[in-house]
Amino acid sequence: MAHDQRRHFDPLHQLVKTQYGSESGAYCDICLSKLDGLVGHRCSACNIDLHDACAGFFKETTSFFAHPWHTLKLSRIPHPSASSPFWWYCNLCLEVCPPGSFMYRCTQCLFDVHPLCTMLPQTIRSPLHPEHDLRMVPSSGDCSACKQSLPVWHYVCPCAVRLHIDCASGAPATSCNSNTAGRPRRRTAVAKFLLKTSFRIAVDAATGGLGSPVLDVLAAVFKS
Numbered sequence: 001m002a003h004d005q006r007r008h009f010d011p012l013h014q015l016v017k018t019q020y021g022s023e024s025g026a027y028c029d030i031c032l033s034k035l036d037g038l039v040g041h042r043c044s045a046c047n048i049d050l051h052d053a054c055a056g057f058f059k060e061t062t063s064f065f066a067h068p069w070h071t072l073k074l075s076r077i078p079h080p081s082a083s084s085p086f087w088w089y090c091n092l093c094l095e096v097c098p099p100g101s102f103m104y105r106c107t108q109c110l111f112d113v114h115p116l117c118t119m120l121p122q123t124i125r126s127p128l129h130p131e132h133d134l135r136m137v138p139s140s141g142d143c144s145a146c147k148q149s150l151p152v153w154h155y156v157c158p159c160a161v162r163l164h165i166d167c168a169s170g171a172p173a174t175s176c177n178s179n180t181a182g183r184p185r186r187r188t189a190v191a192k193f194l195l196k197t198s199f200r201i202a203v204d205a206a207t208g209g210l211g212s213p214v215l216d217v218l219a220a221v222f223k224s
Protein backbone atom coordinates (compact mmCIF):
# COMPACT_ATOMS: atom_id res chain seq x y z
CA MET A 1 0.00 0.00 0.00
CA ALA A 2 1.12 3.54 -0.70
CA HIS A 3 0.87 4.73 2.89
CA ASP A 4 2.34 2.00 5.03
CA GLN A 5 4.08 4.61 7.16
CA ARG A 6 1.16 5.71 9.26
CA ARG A 7 1.46 8.32 11.95
CA HIS A 8 -0.63 9.04 14.94
CA PHE A 9 -1.62 12.51 15.76
CA ASP A 10 -0.64 13.75 19.13
CA PRO A 11 2.37 13.68 19.24
CA LEU A 12 3.19 12.98 15.60
CA HIS A 13 5.03 9.69 15.95
CA GLN A 14 5.67 7.24 13.20
CA LEU A 15 3.76 4.00 13.71
CA VAL A 16 5.72 0.83 13.01
CA LYS A 17 4.05 -1.81 10.89
CA THR A 18 3.91 -4.92 13.05
CA GLN A 19 2.90 -8.55 12.58
CA TYR A 20 1.24 -9.55 15.85
CA GLY A 21 1.73 -13.09 17.07
CA SER A 22 -1.23 -15.42 17.48
CA GLU A 23 -1.01 -15.02 21.26
CA SER A 24 0.21 -11.44 21.45
CA GLY A 25 -2.67 -10.43 23.71
CA ALA A 26 -2.63 -7.00 22.04
CA TYR A 27 -5.83 -5.04 21.54
CA CYS A 28 -6.49 -2.30 19.03
CA ASP A 29 -6.74 1.06 20.79
CA ILE A 30 -9.40 2.21 18.33
CA CYS A 31 -11.89 -0.67 17.94
CA LEU A 32 -10.85 -2.42 21.19
CA SER A 33 -10.72 -5.83 19.46
CA LYS A 34 -7.83 -8.30 19.39
CA LEU A 35 -4.82 -7.99 17.10
CA ASP A 36 -3.69 -11.63 17.46
CA GLY A 37 -2.32 -12.97 14.19
CA LEU A 38 -3.00 -9.74 12.31
CA VAL A 39 -0.93 -6.96 10.82
CA GLY A 40 -1.18 -3.68 12.64
CA HIS A 41 0.72 -0.57 13.59
CA ARG A 42 2.48 0.08 16.85
CA CYS A 43 4.02 3.06 18.62
CA SER A 44 6.03 1.56 21.46
CA ALA A 45 6.84 5.01 22.94
CA CYS A 46 3.12 5.62 23.52
CA ASN A 47 2.06 1.97 23.80
CA ILE A 48 -0.41 2.29 20.93
CA ASP A 49 -1.52 -0.69 18.85
CA LEU A 50 -3.88 -0.34 15.90
CA HIS A 51 -5.34 -2.61 13.23
CA ASP A 52 -4.21 -1.65 9.77
CA ALA A 53 -7.87 -1.18 8.85
CA CYS A 54 -8.63 1.01 11.88
CA ALA A 55 -5.52 3.17 11.38
CA GLY A 56 -6.58 3.68 7.78
CA PHE A 57 -10.30 4.28 8.22
CA PHE A 58 -10.65 6.41 11.33
CA LYS A 59 -9.43 9.92 10.56
CA GLU A 60 -8.11 12.51 12.98
CA THR A 61 -11.43 14.34 12.93
CA THR A 62 -14.99 13.38 12.07
CA SER A 63 -18.49 14.79 12.06
CA PHE A 64 -21.21 12.72 13.67
CA PHE A 65 -24.99 13.04 13.68
CA ALA A 66 -25.25 12.75 17.47
CA HIS A 67 -23.09 15.84 17.96
CA PRO A 68 -23.59 18.00 14.85
CA TRP A 69 -22.41 21.21 16.48
CA HIS A 70 -18.71 20.48 16.56
CA THR A 71 -16.07 18.43 14.82
CA LEU A 72 -14.99 15.46 16.94
CA LYS A 73 -11.30 14.78 17.36
CA LEU A 74 -9.79 11.30 17.69
CA SER A 75 -7.86 11.50 20.93
CA ARG A 76 -6.69 9.26 23.75
CA ILE A 77 -8.60 8.91 26.97
CA PRO A 78 -6.39 9.99 29.88
CA HIS A 79 -5.71 7.68 32.77
CA PRO A 80 -7.55 8.74 35.91
CA SER A 81 -5.30 10.90 38.08
CA ALA A 82 -5.53 12.95 41.27
CA SER A 83 -6.30 16.10 39.28
CA SER A 84 -8.74 14.36 36.94
CA PRO A 85 -10.14 11.28 38.71
CA PHE A 86 -12.70 10.54 36.03
CA TRP A 87 -13.71 7.57 33.96
CA TRP A 88 -15.07 8.52 30.56
CA TYR A 89 -18.12 6.90 29.00
CA CYS A 90 -19.34 6.73 25.44
CA ASN A 91 -22.32 9.07 25.09
CA LEU A 92 -23.91 6.67 22.64
CA CYS A 93 -23.59 3.18 24.14
CA LEU A 94 -22.74 4.27 27.72
CA GLU A 95 -19.87 1.81 28.00
CA VAL A 96 -16.65 2.93 29.64
CA CYS A 97 -13.79 4.18 27.45
CA PRO A 98 -10.67 2.35 28.60
CA PRO A 99 -7.88 4.79 29.56
CA GLY A 100 -5.32 4.99 26.76
CA SER A 101 -7.83 4.06 24.05
CA PHE A 102 -8.93 6.43 21.32
CA MET A 103 -12.34 8.07 21.32
CA TYR A 104 -13.87 10.74 19.16
CA ARG A 105 -14.17 13.66 21.58
CA CYS A 106 -15.54 17.15 21.79
CA THR A 107 -13.65 18.39 24.81
CA GLN A 108 -15.63 21.64 24.78
CA CYS A 109 -18.94 19.80 25.41
CA LEU A 110 -17.51 16.67 27.08
CA PHE A 111 -19.02 14.55 24.32
CA ASP A 112 -17.19 11.23 23.78
CA VAL A 113 -18.04 8.39 21.45
CA HIS A 114 -16.33 5.11 20.54
CA PRO A 115 -15.00 5.15 16.98
CA LEU A 116 -17.07 2.03 16.23
CA CYS A 117 -20.20 3.74 17.56
CA THR A 118 -19.72 6.50 14.97
CA MET A 119 -20.27 3.79 12.33
CA LEU A 120 -23.81 3.05 13.54
CA PRO A 121 -26.28 4.10 10.84
CA GLN A 122 -28.61 6.92 11.85
CA THR A 123 -31.52 5.20 10.12
CA ILE A 124 -32.13 1.44 10.08
CA ARG A 125 -34.88 -1.08 9.40
CA SER A 126 -35.04 -3.62 12.26
CA PRO A 127 -36.33 -7.18 11.83
CA LEU A 128 -38.26 -6.57 15.07
CA HIS A 129 -40.15 -3.69 13.45
CA PRO A 130 -39.95 -4.12 9.69
CA GLU A 131 -42.83 -1.74 8.91
CA HIS A 132 -40.96 1.53 9.45
CA ASP A 133 -37.53 3.09 9.55
CA LEU A 134 -36.04 3.58 13.01
CA ARG A 135 -33.85 6.58 13.72
CA MET A 136 -31.13 7.00 16.32
CA VAL A 137 -32.27 10.00 18.37
CA PRO A 138 -31.99 11.24 21.97
CA SER A 139 -35.16 10.24 23.79
CA SER A 140 -36.34 8.45 26.92
CA GLY A 141 -38.35 5.36 27.79
CA ASP A 142 -38.08 1.58 27.98
CA CYS A 143 -37.09 -0.79 25.20
CA SER A 144 -40.05 -2.26 23.30
CA ALA A 145 -38.24 -5.61 23.01
CA CYS A 146 -36.52 -6.29 26.36
CA LYS A 147 -38.55 -3.78 28.47
CA GLN A 148 -35.42 -2.43 30.14
CA SER A 149 -34.57 1.24 30.38
CA LEU A 150 -32.78 2.77 27.43
CA PRO A 151 -29.73 5.01 27.19
CA VAL A 152 -30.49 8.53 25.92
CA TRP A 153 -29.46 7.58 22.38
CA HIS A 154 -31.46 4.69 20.95
CA TYR A 155 -33.44 3.70 17.86
CA VAL A 156 -36.95 5.19 17.77
CA CYS A 157 -39.89 4.92 15.38
CA PRO A 158 -42.54 7.68 15.25
CA CYS A 159 -45.09 4.96 16.12
CA ALA A 160 -43.44 4.75 19.57
CA VAL A 161 -41.39 1.59 19.09
CA ARG A 162 -37.98 2.16 20.69
CA LEU A 163 -35.07 -0.28 20.84
CA HIS A 164 -31.59 -0.80 22.25
CA ILE A 165 -28.77 -1.00 19.71
CA ASP A 166 -28.43 -4.73 20.41
CA CYS A 167 -32.17 -5.39 20.49
CA ALA A 168 -32.66 -3.59 17.14
CA SER A 169 -30.51 -6.22 15.45
CA GLY A 170 -33.31 -8.68 16.17
CA ALA A 171 -31.33 -10.96 18.44
CA PRO A 172 -31.74 -9.75 22.03
CA ALA A 173 -29.48 -11.70 24.33
CA THR A 174 -31.30 -14.22 26.50
CA SER A 175 -29.75 -12.54 29.52
CA CYS A 176 -31.54 -9.34 28.46
CA ASN A 177 -34.48 -10.14 30.70
CA SER A 178 -32.54 -10.90 33.85
CA ASN A 179 -30.30 -8.01 34.77
CA THR A 180 -28.04 -5.47 33.17
CA ALA A 181 -24.94 -7.23 34.52
CA GLY A 182 -25.82 -10.20 32.31
CA ARG A 183 -26.07 -8.01 29.24
CA PRO A 184 -23.29 -8.59 26.72
CA ARG A 185 -20.66 -5.89 26.68
CA ARG A 186 -22.17 -3.14 24.61
CA ARG A 187 -19.26 -2.60 22.31
CA THR A 188 -19.50 -6.31 21.48
CA ALA A 189 -23.15 -5.64 20.76
CA VAL A 190 -22.17 -2.71 18.54
CA ALA A 191 -19.65 -4.83 16.63
CA LYS A 192 -22.19 -7.60 16.11
CA PHE A 193 -24.76 -5.04 15.05
CA LEU A 194 -22.41 -3.61 12.43
CA LEU A 195 -21.81 -7.12 11.08
CA LYS A 196 -25.51 -7.94 10.54
CA THR A 197 -25.87 -8.31 6.80
CA SER A 198 -28.68 -5.79 6.46
CA PHE A 199 -26.89 -3.15 8.56
CA ARG A 200 -23.55 -3.84 6.94
CA ILE A 201 -25.05 -2.66 3.67
CA ALA A 202 -26.12 0.57 5.38
CA VAL A 203 -22.66 1.04 6.91
CA ASP A 204 -20.99 0.42 3.55
CA ALA A 205 -23.30 2.96 1.93
CA ALA A 206 -22.72 5.54 4.67
CA THR A 207 -18.92 5.20 4.43
CA GLY A 208 -18.76 4.83 0.64
CA GLY A 209 -17.35 1.33 1.16
CA LEU A 210 -14.35 2.72 3.07
CA GLY A 211 -15.51 1.13 6.33
CA SER A 212 -15.44 -2.39 4.86
CA PRO A 213 -11.89 -3.27 5.99
CA VAL A 214 -12.87 -2.40 9.58
CA LEU A 215 -15.92 -4.64 9.32
CA ASP A 216 -13.71 -7.42 7.91
CA VAL A 217 -11.50 -7.15 11.01
CA LEU A 218 -14.54 -7.33 13.29
CA ALA A 219 -15.90 -10.29 11.33
CA ALA A 220 -12.62 -12.14 11.85
CA VAL A 221 -12.55 -11.35 15.59
CA PHE A 222 -16.18 -12.27 16.23
CA LYS A 223 -16.52 -15.23 13.87
CA SER A 224 -16.23 -17.77 16.68
Ligand SMILES: [Zn+2]
Pocket (backbone or CB within 6 Å): 028, 029, 030, 031, 032, 033, 050, 051, 054, 217
Ligand atom coordinates in the same frame (compact mmCIF):
# COMPACT_ATOMS: atom_id res chain seq x y z
ZN1 LIG B 1 -9.15 -1.97 15.38
Ligand SMILES: [Zn+2]
Pocket (backbone or CB within 6 Å): 008, 011, 013, 043, 044, 045, 046, 047, 048
Ligand atom coordinates in the same frame (compact mmCIF):
# COMPACT_ATOMS: atom_id res chain seq x y z
ZN1 LIG C 1 3.62 7.66 19.83
Ligand SMILES: [Zn+2]
Pocket (backbone or CB within 6 Å): 090, 091, 092, 093, 094, 095, 113, 114, 117, 187
Ligand atom coordinates in the same frame (compact mmCIF):
# COMPACT_ATOMS: atom_id res chain seq x y z
ZN1 LIG D 1 -19.95 3.43 22.28
Ligand SMILES: [Zn+2]
Pocket (backbone or CB within 6 Å): 067, 069, 070, 106, 107, 108, 109, 110, 111
Ligand atom coordinates in the same frame (compact mmCIF):
# COMPACT_ATOMS: atom_id res chain seq x y z
ZN1 LIG E 1 -19.23 19.99 21.17
Ligand SMILES: [Zn+2]
Pocket (backbone or CB within 6 Å): 143, 144, 145, 146, 147, 148, 163, 164, 167, 172
Ligand atom coordinates in the same frame (compact mmCIF):
# COMPACT_ATOMS: atom_id res chain seq x y z
ZN1 LIG F 1 -33.76 -3.86 24.58
Ligand SMILES: [Zn+2]
Pocket (backbone or CB within 6 Å): 129, 131, 132, 157, 158, 159, 160, 161
Ligand atom coordinates in the same frame (compact mmCIF):
# COMPACT_ATOMS: atom_id res chain seq x y z
ZN1 LIG G 1 -43.12 2.13 13.50
